[in-house]
Amino acid sequence: MHLRVERSESPYTGRVIINELLANNRAYVARHGHQVLPTEPQRHLAVLTCMDSRLDLFGTLGLELGEAHLIRNAGGLATDDAVRSLLLSQRLLGTRAIMVIHHTRCGLESFVEEELADAITADIGFRPPFRLGAYRDVDADVRETVAALRSSPFVDGTDVRGFVFDVDDGSLREVTPASS
């Protein structure tokens, strides 16, 4: 398995990119103006989703600033840290509903967990102690994440729903809990 580690790229490239983003931010501040929003998400919603760069949650869901907590990791999995964020989101900041959104053509979709772990172990010299999250069936992956949240003692899982986002047409499809 080939790991895409671009070691030849100069740190200078990253510096230039980040400097461009800082210039973008200065323009954003001018548009943003001064607005003091409450800390509690006004739609009482938390979204657990993938870090994928093609998923614009504000656009996809019609969300505005201050309306929802967006918790993202590779795959949108119910990792210990995602559960930590959801616990704090619900207990401290009053969110109730949880949307789990995984997506088509995910970077994790084409790998087998053990093979990926083997390749990374060969590359860095030791085995990651955490699950990497490779999967083959996105619907099954959504169901597994929803089930993990529903059974977690740290999360109020009464209002959790799972979805698949199509990165090519922008649509959301709900995944029913039953494995039908």
Ligand SMILES: [Zn+2]
């Ligand atoms: Zn993904």
